Amino acid sequence: MRFTRRLVLAALSVTLPAVPAALAQSDPLPSWNDGSARRAILDFVARVTRDGQTGYLPPAERIAVFDNDGTLWAEQPVYFQVAFALDRVKALAPRHPAWRETQPFKGVIEGDREAVSAAGEKGMVQIVAAAHSGMTTAEFNGIVADWLKTARHPRFDRPYDSLVYQPMLELLGYLRTNGFKTFIVSGGGVEFLRVFAERAYGIPPEQVVGSSGVTRFETRPDGTPVLVKEDKVEFIDDGAGKPSGINRFIGRRPVLAFGNSDGERQMLEWTAAGDGPRFLGLVHHTDAEREYAYDRHSHVGRLDKALDEADRRGWAVVDMRRDWNAIFPRLPSGER
């Protein structure tokens, strides 16, 4: 039924100069089934946008923050930025003969998952550093853009940046229509995110907060100034780092925060602690069939303490299987 209605809307939008306002607004969240999560969102937005009423927020204060991995796009079987780093190490291997004999690089090149796992967090830091340093920021942007064009998710066989959640795209758009400024606050690398955030989510570079490495300004012999990405972590925007990141980049306490894991617990607490109306939400991955099902025992995107806290404090918990009637956007036929 929804599908038919959307087809009608699409047909209308071709023949009319614009979709009639009343029709377009009739359901701003078509991929969200009726339920407590959807109702909590609609109630919150109605409450803060009613001028002159209790709870009204002027547009400047309508700051909404979203985690990325597992909240706006998928994060299984590994964070997509890790998939990028692994692919990048393979692509760089011919230039680094020594890697063939050194872990964790040897394991990556040979596709030996156990060896990579055995190298632990230290190994992962080495892999990420190799993929994210030694080039200029402009070169890095090009590398990520090329990867996004060619890499495919192992299960869905789609480009990674097409594995964004359709219901969250609708939520971002709905919030912006209602005067909110939408930000990403991610543990992922800020420069990695910015390559696709504007296209995928409509979120401009200056509204992306993330982890970062040190960049070094230098002037090339021909006089061109460049920023070179160094092999040195500058800031990790995760866990207790997220409120610090929000404070530093945004400088204003959000009124709405959405996450999906314990990495967002402090961000949600920080948001909740402000005066006035607040919306706190968690995406709970409960849909092994259409996406993935994981929470308290997952290595990627563990949701444990934050789930208890959401329960205790009445935060909205989105049950992906029950609350969403679509997961990913339909790919235009023939695209890529």
Place this chain on the structure above:
Amino acid sequence: MRFTRRLVLAALSVTLPAVPAALAQSDPLPSWNDGSARRAILDFVARVTRDGQTGYLPPAERIAVFDNDGTLWAEQPVYFQVAFALDRVKALAPRHPAWRETQPFKGVIEGDREAVSAAGEKGMVQIVAAAHSGMTTAEFNGIVADWLKTARHPRFDRPYDSLVYQPMLELLGYLRTNGFKTFIVSGGGVEFLRVFAERAYGIPPEQVVGSSGVTRFETRPDGTPVLVKEDKVEFIDDGAGKPSGINRFIGRRPVLAFGNSDGERQMLEWTAAGDGPRFLGLVHHTDAEREYAYDRHSHVGRLDKALDEADRRGWAVVDMRRDWNAIFPRLPSGER
């Protein structure tokens, strides 16, 4: 004459629903005298906003960055944030009896400038750290706001945040009217700046880039989460740090950059190195009578290498005495 015209405009705006557009637009920069700087600004804005013409920039790319100290507000006889730190140390002194015997604090408390100078950069770091750490971010905002309400500039006997440059306020407004997003990119502390940036310049917190200290997320015994400002520098947004700060916070290369000292040289070079039309500007402090005159030999806001580069590359240099017919906004009579 200009004064009279403004009075007429003010009177009109009371009696009419809005100032007629043609009249309001007749001179967007009334405090700028006709000259090469003013003309360069008007030409640049006209060029990048003419849709379909060479040089047109879509609004998303109209990123304009401004240094603060000496560019948007005054910076003599000392950076205003240093004046704040000195006042703060005096206010805190009763709680720190040991300071009466220890430099540089002893010198600050006794008003002994030579002793403070003798403590050098190390001493200044101690003073700034004492004034900027050990409190929550919310407490710090309150301290700065209170200081701005009571402190007076030693020469002009006005609140520090009234010593903003009227011509630059007009420029900021003119750029925003033309679809630009205006950012501060300052060596000053990002949290200090945000206390007054929105009120003084119309620049919201999320468009302020500056130096920062580490903040620590902690939960108070009553369950309230806070961010505590630590005595640890996180990022210095000055010199070669400014392009890094722009890259990290904004993530897009600006098309217009304005500074007044060698601290902005790399920011201007970075901005200039992009494709397409660019505007680079420097405020040259040449007006000892109405403000200050200083450049190559000043300890505060030294302008030396950047002035040579501006000359060589044809960047706009604003001669404050010649180009500006007003320096500071008129204080509303009876205010504060």
